[in-house]
Amino acid sequence: MTLIDLRSDTVTRPTPAMLEAMLSAQVGDDVFGEDPTVIRLENRLAEYFGKEAGLFCPSGTMANQIAIKINTQPGDQLICDQSSHIYHYEGGGAAFNSGVSLRMIAGDHGRFTAEDVLQNINANDIHFPKTALVCIENTSNKGGGSIWSIDEIKRIAQTATLNQLRMHLDGARIFHALTETKDDPLILGKYFNTLSICLSKGLGAPAGSVLLGSQESIQRAKRVRKIFGGAMRQIGYLAAAGLYALDHHIDRLSDDHRRAEQLAHWLGHKPYVKEIVYAGTNIVILKLNPEINEEQLLLQWKEKGILAVPFGKGHIRLVTHLDFNDQDMKELQRRI
Known part of the structure; x- marks a missing residue:
């Protein structure tokens, strides 16, 4: 995987x-x-x-x-x-x-x-x-x-x-x-x-x-x-x-922004997400519903081959980058 x-x-x-x-x-x-x-x-x-x-x-x-x-x-x-x-x-x-x-x-x-x-x-x-x-x-x-x-x-x-x-x-x-x-x-x-x-x-x-x-x-x-x-x-x-x-690598940064926007839109519809913080660049922050533990959710993602970081209590950060492409986006959506 x-x-x-x-x-x-x-x-x-x-x-x-x-x-x-x-x-x-x-x-x-x-x-x-x-x-x-x-x-x-x-x-x-x-x-x-x-x-x-x-x-x-x-x-x-x-x-x-x-x-x-x-x-x-x-x-x-x-x-x-x-x-x-x-x-x-x-x-x-x-x-x-x-x-x-x-x-x-x-x-x-x-x-x-x-x-x-x-x-x-x-x-x-x-x-x-x-x-x-x-x-x-x-x-x-x-x-x-x-x-x-x-x-x-x-x-x-x-x-x-x-x-x-x-x-x-x-x-x-x-x-x-x-x-x-x-x-x-x-x-x-x-x-x-x-x-x-x-x-x-x-x-x-x-x-x-x-x-x-x-x-x-x-x-x-x-x-x-x-x-x-x-x-x-x-x-x-x-x-x-x-x-x-x-x-x-400067001109391609807009690709990272496009994929981050897609991530923000897609994850924003997940039942465990209360709010999305996304400002138009390559960082997406999830504010989780109160009953969701970010560490447990991240562990579930890790078991599916997806890594992100806790970003304070009830928050998770994801960052798009050079090594995350459109195929990776499709695969991520398939897994979680």
Whole structure:
């Protein structure tokens, strides 16, 4: 029985063509700044989003944590949504690595407004931590793949500038957002001091994220990456996978969105589902009826060769990706 794995878009494996690109990559020592393939990837993404420089990191979590470190000082506070990845899924890294606290907004499926930001900026008072950074996650994982409006991002950036705050984009699935909105990445990029761009989710590379920012920011980021243990050597093999993904795996993201929409529609009619959270990209969240235990349901699915993840009490998340095709969709519908 073929396993259908919808736990995450990180479960994909490199395609044969991507593997060939990795095998033929030119490499050097990246710590010495001598890996030509890494340099190409960093420069390409920096140019794409209108930033001066980029830095390859092993993971999106490390890229986000480096960004927090270089955009804040110990004792500062950052603003984010209460469902954000940097709060839920980065091991308390903001406190551990940077000594900052989080001011969390109860937004709309992971999104908040400029007015929300304004209301959560601390007064200039020695009793309060200094508000220093605003973090946005686009798309929002726990928001069901929800997409931020670029107009609202602009308003938040204006509020941040007026209040001397910096802006960071957790762009773990930013290409999913851009696929739907058709926003200009150059315009999007100008609203952020730093951006982390993940390669191992929708784009299907085996590992890696690139942190983008000014030359000065990225020079400081290199030092922090070294401290965090993220400086690597011949990583052009991984960077080559990222370059291949940028060339071949962006246009196909709309297929993942189409299949996720089909999943949402089909599962929404199941008797054990109370509500579907689906925002138009590649994530589907099921809110189950109160009498249904998500762990038991997932075990039943696993016995039928279907994998998904629990997403809080009474919730299940499914994520479509490169290795889930139309035939897999038909097979899934047959099994459950």
